[in-house]
Amino acid sequence: MxxxxxxxxxxxxxxxxxxxxxxxxxxxxxxxxxxxxxxxxxxxxxxxxxxxxxxxxxxxxxxxxxxxxxxxxxxxxxxxxxxxxxxxxxxxxxxxxxxxxxxxxxxxxxxxxxxxxxxxxxxxxxxPSIQEKTITVQGWEPRPGIIPDNNGMMTISNADQLLLVTTDNEGFFNMENFLFGKFNTRDIFNKLKVGGTYKIKYYGWRNGFNSGFPNILSVEEAINETGAKNNNYGNYFGTKFASNFQ
Structure with a gap:
C-alpha cells in the first residue's frame, strides 16, 4: 500500500x-x-x-x-x-x-x-499513488490559488481552475498532466455532475501545507446519476462574485 x-x-x-x-x-x-x-x-x-x-x-x-x-x-x-x-x-x-x-x-x-x-x-x-474511489459530487468551487480581486470578483475560464468537493468533504483537483497524458479536464468536469455518484481514478494525496489535493485522472464508472443534473456553465465560468459559485 x-x-x-x-x-x-x-x-x-x-x-x-x-x-x-x-x-x-x-x-x-x-x-x-x-x-x-x-x-x-x-x-x-x-x-x-x-x-x-x-x-x-x-x-x-x-x-x-x-x-x-x-x-x-x-x-x-x-x-x-x-x-x-x-x-x-x-x-x-x-x-x-x-x-x-x-x-x-x-x-x-x-x-x-x-x-x-x-x-x-x-x-x-x-x-505508485494511483487509486480508485467511489465518490458523490457535492459541488465545484474555485481551487486554492484562485484569488478574487479587491472588488470580490473572480474569473474562471478553465475547468482546471475548479476543485471538486464530495459529500465526504474531500477535495479533488481536475488538472492536466503531461506525463500522465491527461488533457481532458473539461470532459471530466462535464461527466462529474452535482449529486451523482461515480468511481474515479486519481493520483496524489492531500497536502495541507501547500494546499495540495489528489488529482482526478479519469471517471471509471457512473454508479448513480438519479437526480443529478448537467453542470451549468454559468454557475462556474466567467467573472462573478466569489460568493456566487455553487
Whole structure:
C-alpha cells in the first residue's frame, strides 16, 4: 500500500533535487575550472622566467659572470615582486570570475536537473499513488490559488481552475498532466455532475501545507446519476462574485 510522504519529507526531497544537487554541480564546476586555470597560469609564468633567464645569460660575456649573476638575481627578484603585485590584482578578478562561473553553472544545472527531478517524482511518488474511489459530487468551487480581486470578483475560464468537493468533504483537483497524458479536464468536469455518484481514478494525496489535493485522472464508472443534473456553465465560468459559485 502506498504511503505518501509528509509535507516535510516532500519539501526535503524537492529541495535536495532542485537546490542541493545544482549547488553541488556548480561548486564542482568552479573548483575544476579554477584548478585548470591556475595550472595554465603557473606553466606560463615558469616558461616566461626560463626564457628571460636564458636571454640574460646568452647576451652576457663570460668575463662578467659575477656581475651577470648579480644582475640576474636582481631582475628575478624584481619580477617576483611584480608577479606578487599582479597576483593580488588578479585575486579580486578571479573571485569575480568564480562568482560568474558559479551562477552560470547553477542556472544550467537547474535547467538540466528540473525535468529529471520531475520524472523521478512522477515515477517514485505519483504513479505508485494511483487509486480508485467511489465518490458523490457535492459541488465545484474555485481551487486554492484562485484569488478574487479587491472588488470580490473572480474569473474562471478553465475547468482546471475548479476543485471538486464530495459529500465526504474531500477535495479533488481536475488538472492536466503531461506525463500522465491527461488533457481532458473539461470532459471530466462535464461527466462529474452535482449529486451523482461515480468511481474515479486519481493520483496524489492531500497536502495541507501547500494546499495540495489528489488529482482526478479519469471517471471509471457512473454508479448513480438519479437526480443529478448537467453542470451549468454559468454557475462556474466567467467573472462573478466569489460568493456566487455553487
Amino acid at each position: 502506498f504511503v505518501p510522504p509528509s509535507w516535510l519529507e516532500g519539501l526535503f526531497i524537492q529541495i535536495g533535487m532542485y537546490v542541493v544537487i545544482p549547488l553541488i554541480i556548480a561548486t564542482v564546476s568552479v573548483i575544476v575550472i579554477s584548478r585548470r586555470s591556475n595550472r595554465k597560469k603557473t606553466h606560463q609564468n615558469e616558461s616566461h622566467l626560463d626564457e628571460s633567464h636564458h636571454k640574460d645569460t646568452h647576451h652576457k660575456g663570460s668575463h662578467h659572470k659575477d656581475a651577470q649573476l648579480k644582475e640576474s638575481h636582481q631582475k628575478e627578484a624584481h619580477m617576483d615582486e611584480s608577479h606578487h603585485k599582479r597576483s593580488k590584482r588578479r585575486g579580486s578578478t578571479d573571485w569575480g570570475s568564480k562568482i560568474i562561473v558559479f551562477a552560470f553553472a547553477f542556472i544550467v544545472a537547474i535547467i538540466i536537473v528540473y525535468p529529471i527531478g520531475c520524472v523521478y517524482w512522477f515515477y517514485s511518488y505519483e504513479v
